[in-house]
Amino acid sequence: KAEDGYGLWLRYAPPEGEAKAELSRHPIVLATNSQQDNPTIAVAMAELERGLESLSGLDVDRRASVPTSSLSDVTLISLQCDHPQIAGGGAFSLNSSSSKVSILASEPIGCLYGAFALLRSLSEGEPLDSIAYSSAPAMPLRMLNHWDNPDGHVERGYAGRSIFDWWHLPERLDQRMIDYARANASIGINGVVVNNVNARAFMLEQRYIAKYKRLADAWRPFGIRLYVSARFSAPQDIGGLNTSDPLDPAVRAWWKAKADEFYRAVPDFGGFLVKANSEGQPGPQDFGRTHADGANMLAEAVGNRGTVIWRAFVYSEEDETDRAKQAYAEFVPLDGQFADNVIIQVKNGPIDFQPREPYHPMFGAMPNTNLMLEAQITKEYLGFASHLAFLAPMWEEVLDEQTGRAGTVAEVVSPVGMAGVANTGSDRNWTGSHFDQANWYAFGRLAWDPDLSSEHIAREWASQTFTRDPQANDAIVAMMMRSREAVVSYMTPLGLAHLMDTGHHYGPAPWVCDLARPEWNPCYYHRADAEGIGFDRTVHGSDALSQYPDEIAERWDDPATIDPRFLLWFHHVAWDAKLSSGETLWEALVAEYDRGVEEVDAMARQWAELSDAIDPQRFRAVSESLEIQCKEARWWRDASIAYWQSINGLPVPNGARQPA
């Protein structure tokens, strides 16, 4: 059967063998005593009906109350959404015995998450009677940030045009908006910022608020709150004021009135996301004020109705020493000054969504500030939607990092949340490639439970999305688990970063060095010369290392003890320096590029063997993407090696393959 991927991981494909027999042995009765007219419970019931019918091949008998006398020879699925012993915030418990499965929660949203969890287990082929599982979200805020512009273009989007149809809203609500909410709710996403952080002020006008209202009303049953990116200079851009100074009373009054307008239309409006004084965006520093002045002014306007999420992604050309240091330098001194309803949203690493970065030193350094992790689901620097790269291992790596100050990054952000820059678009398969759906899925699952292993997530996703066949599933999981490291190896091995060509950030361009702003040039990051390569961030260089806690800084200060994956991020190393592996740096670097190419070839071989296990349409689509990736991994490797050779004059090490 042809599959176009629109159903994502919610295909509810009928299981085979014993699990199928068990599920279709008896008629299925679906019932709840909870208020059927509650929109979230209604959505949960509808999803269960749809999922169970698809999985079992039977018609589900839906009852308005749970039968009191015990029914024999039926499978009974029941929902109780006011169970006093279950925690709030989306927690649920699933219990089953003798063909009776109950979903228990203390609130409707817990029932909805429980319903999706049950369908997930059944989709994975788990037997009905073995389902016993309780879960609660680790983080209160699990958000997507859309970098979607009002004209339909998605900044760093590789899956077609924006899914938001501002042109026809509020009258016309595309069915896709409901399918999108279902997909999000199935993985626990509970907040969506609908527009780009590079925001247009007019999106704060009343005509847009009416559109947000329609979306918010549609998403509310799914537990999703809507947020909007706000342009800091809006009081001047659309408000007729001559300043946007956050301490100016007229500016404060303007934002207060604006927030009131939002809350009149959308009573559970989440709040504003702000990119300020970054990459040319306006901000409080334009008026001699701090980030805290700006954020707190908006926080006051929103009040206890919502949240202001202020991004820490700042850098400017004035700071010539090291872009990696700027956010920490600007924000850490403000620790303790932000209002309670302000969250500072920090990218996983100190530069910008590279295939690998060390964790951002702000994590753990602001104990009196709400910090949230920002990850990029869309693969701006990881081969867009053409290269297969499963990102959960990258996020897991950051979440598990010990900050040396306040536990792991996961522990620092768990009281607050995680935001992911969405990879969705209007492509039929939502994300531009089938495997990129896994990154959306994994983001939600990790925000729900950062202790889940990437491999576990890959397995869950693959069995719902592609196949439960154990051998095929193993092969798909193995491909996914090696994929991101392969990209690191062929693009930015050993701690190199930002070598992608300017603007689009796709192919290799380590040679670019003539852009006006130094930190936009790849040569700024690799610093290769005849002697060696890498960015010296020790005390002899930019001293960015000093932003990390002492025990980490000490370990990373020594090229012999630093994790080799971060070597050239922190050190300028001679081409002929001996590494702990016994190889010279040059030999190790070339070997890494080769490893990257070999890994992609291995992924393509693994996939080629799956032709019988996967539907032809998706099999072909993935095969073709892998063909591109095999070609472009070589492009990366050969162009990079050739360029380094033009600087160091060294031959390709013995035994290694010669560039094609």
Ligand code: GCU
């Ligand atoms: C990256 C990306 C930009 C984006 C920015 C941000 O630099 O290339 O397109 O606007 O991040 O996170 O704000």
